[in-house]
Amino acid sequence: MSTVRFQLFFGFLGEKALSFFEKLGRYFLDIGWALRNLGTIRYYARNIAGQMVQIGNNSIPTVIFVSAFVGMVTSVQSAHQLYVWLPRSVVGNLVIKTVLLELTPLLTALVLAGKVGATITAELGSMRVTEQIDALESLAFDSISFLITPRVLAGTVMFPVLTVIGDFVALLGGLLGASVVTHIAPDEFISGMRDSFLVSDAVYGIIKSMFFGFAITSIACFQGYHVEGGSEGVGKSTMQTVVLSCLTVVVLDFLLASVLL
């Protein structure tokens, strides 16, 4: 009895693992194909511009909103944790470090994993179930290059841009939080920021966001492109995209910190 259950359990695990690795393999094949066709981009230039607007411009309000609050809360909490005998300008040092290195890139990515990732999966998924992807192929289009390449490219380019915007807004938010809530003089805060500002920190955050943008858009495209099972399948894949891309982002965050810092 127990050996049967034992076998069933490991059989189940084995099947899950196999289908996971099969899916992973297919992911790398598809995304590899999408990247290999970067050279023929002139055919898909029109799509890239549209996707940059869709992924980039349309996310700016969300990014501004999130970053402003991230900056404010960082400075309020830093002030709260500070020993009384430290100069108040240290809050500025802390805010600029955490915002540039970690908080803006990470939180922007997590929020956009929901917004951008879900949009892409739902869009490509409904194209799959209504046979629009088959129709593209029947018209002799390379559907992966036509649909996936521009989205992944736009994500990889626009996430860093959004992060730069987010960085500025978060620092302003930090300044606001510091002066309004914790009554640190703006010039004190700014001098603190200036003391510990490193270009390399900002660059590191921007590089990270490129990886995040690539990961989120490529996962979302893959998930949408291979939807099965009608509109129910679209909903399921969309949910999976959000979960998968958030997990991937935090793992990547750790790996990149270990390698690049």
Next chain:
Amino acid sequence: MIEIRDIWKSFDGKQVHRGLSLDIPEHETTVILGKSGGGKSILLKMIIGLILPDSGTIQVDGREVTTMAYSDLRALRRKFGFLFQGAALFDSMSVGENVALPLRYMPEQKKTDITARIREALRTVGLENTEDLMPSSLSGGMRKRVGLARAIVQTPPYVLYDEPTTGLDLGTADEINLLVNELRDRLGVTSIVVTHDVRSAFVMGNRFAVLDEGKFIAAGTADEIRTSGNEDVRKYIDSSLPMQGEAP
């Protein structure tokens, strides 16, 4: 010439095709009749390599489709127009852009030429001045006709129609029938038509093939099919018998 040989296909353990074989002669319209869920749409998709059979071969102009490299497959697909059962219009694009898509990357085409061809294709399906509408604002029958315009706009040598007249009123269906016949007679197009509309089938078809239980149980001219002694064949065409003797 399309040669389909011994095609087997199953989905999740459900056997759909059990050794299909059929020749599609050139410059003629072959009508495929068969039960709903019998695997007709799947067969059309196999012919242009959108779905692979589990076994069997499909040759188009002497070249094997099922093992073809992707770049060759794309070249082959340019010879085909394909009308999907659900029209499969791109809903992010207007009607005009949908119809223009097959022409988009043909560098030798001039821009004005393309506009004229789109207008002409839409006119032949009875949808003048609809270029700027979005697919979501069209009725089912209109979507079908836009799909048809998209399939024939580049006047390919082969056209595959999946239910071209289903859901259309008799008058519009007749116009579509005439259009298919005109493409064959004027341009020598080779067509495969999948349909449940037996009336249209006998107006359009030169040849007929009956798909039953995963196999073609009969193939031949209208008269051969009509006089078939096979009960299974007759059940697909019984409703058309009053038309016997009428010229199309």
